[in-house]
Amino acid sequence: MKKILITGGTGTIGSAFIKKYYNNYHFYSISRGEEKISEFNSKFPKVKTFIRDIENQDQIVNTFESIKPDIVIHAAALKHVNLAETNPTKAIDINLKGSLNVVNASIRANVPLTIGISTDKACAPENIYGYSKKMMEQMFIEHHNLKNKFVCTRFANVAGSRGSVIPFFKSLVSKNLPLKLTNVDMNRLMFSSTEAAELIHSSIEYSNIFKESFVLSKKMKSVNMLRLAKAISDDIEIVGLRPGEKLNEDLISSKELSYTKVIDDYILLFNSKQPQLTNLKSSFSSKNAPIMSDDEIINLIN
Numbered sequence: 001m002k003k004i005l006i007t008g009g010t011g012t013i014g015s016a017f018i019k020k021y022y023n024n025y026h027f028y029s030i031s032r033g034e035e036k037i038s039e040f041n042s043k044f045p046k047v048k049t050f051i052r053d054i055e056n057q058d059q060i061v062n063t064f065e066s067i068k069p070d071i072v073i074h075a076a077a078l079k080h081v082n083l084a085e086t087n088p089t090k091a092i093d094i095n096l097k098g099s100l101n102v103v104n105a106s107i108r109a110n111v112p113l114t115i116g117i118s119t120d121k122a123c124a125p126e127n128i129y130g131y132s133k134k135m136m137e138q139m140f141i142e143h144h145n146l147k148n149k150f151v152c153t154r155f156a157n158v159a160g161s162r163g164s165v166i167p168f169f170k171s172l173v174s175k176n177l178p179l180k181l182t183n184v185d186m187n188r189l190m191f192s193s194t195e196a197a198e199l200i201h202s203s204i205e206y207s208n209i210f211k212e213s214f215v216l217s218k219k220m221k222s223v224n225m226l227r228l229a230k231a232i233s234d235d236i237e238i239v240g241l242r243p244g245e246k247l248n249e250d251l252i253s254s255k256e257l258s259y260t261k262v263i264d265d266y267i268l269l270f271n272s273k274q275p276q277l278t279n280l281k282s283s284f285s286s287k288n289a290p291i292m293s294d295d296e297i298i299n300l301i302n
Helices: 012-020 036-041 059-069 081-086 090-106 129-141 163-176 194-208 225-230 254-257 295-299
Strands: 004-005 026-031 049-050 071-074 113-119 148-157 180-183 187-191 214-218 219-224 236-238 250-252 260-263 266-270
Touching: 004 012, 012 026, 012 036, 012 194, 012 225, 026 036, 026 059, 036 049, 059 090, 059 214, 071 090, 081 129, 090 129, 113 129, 113 194, 129 148, 148 194, 163 180, 163 225, 180 225, 187 214, 194 214, 194 266, 219 225, 219 295, 225 236, 225 295, 250 266, 254 260, 254 266
Parallel strands: 004 026, 004 071, 026 049, 071 113, 113 148, 148 214, 180 236
Antiparallel strands: 187 219, 214 266, 260 266
């Protein structure tokens, strides 16, 4: 079986991928946080875990060279928009310098495929988190070659991920507090952690088909945050937009349309700037995406 190393493997995305493909690969995880690693080890005893910091280049290079993974999934990041806005230096250290350390380590260890986890906020970015992830996408594209492939997946909001809106709302309900909603007109593209894991796995498959680097995403449904909140509680307080937040998020911008290739529900964004025959005809965002039904919202919550 092939060896997969996941940075930030104890997080929602890494755990979801390992859970779904537990018996398909030999897994290795590197992350910070002793408590999370201990909890993770009890769930996935076959996964070898390392306490590592992607900001430390020597640590990452040595770990990659000792494991010699076939695939690296780079999921470690500072992910919260408001924290990145108020801690821009730390966002750079983790999301940019840390990602560059992963790139260099993959090249040093001759890793055949490295996958970066990006976000819809990297599309037409307007906040520090989005800019940092857009630069990570470009960094991966820059270092891509046929010997060491670098591709990215572009996520939207992953329902139930640590620190995201659904567990945040649930925690407020458990404390008999009102749900804090930033704006009634806010919409977000959302999908489940299982769908996120499947998207990563599809990027592995597509990397065997296409020679050039790409950013892989998929058509997702949009959720209005007020509808989501009302599905959890009627006690809602409007608190206003936080630093760096937008009412809607783009997954694929109008400038990127010509370089997209649509395969079923998947969207591949290429860097070659060669127009594709099956490209998207209009930008894809939380403003114009199909609307999630009430039943689908309940399923995400649960």
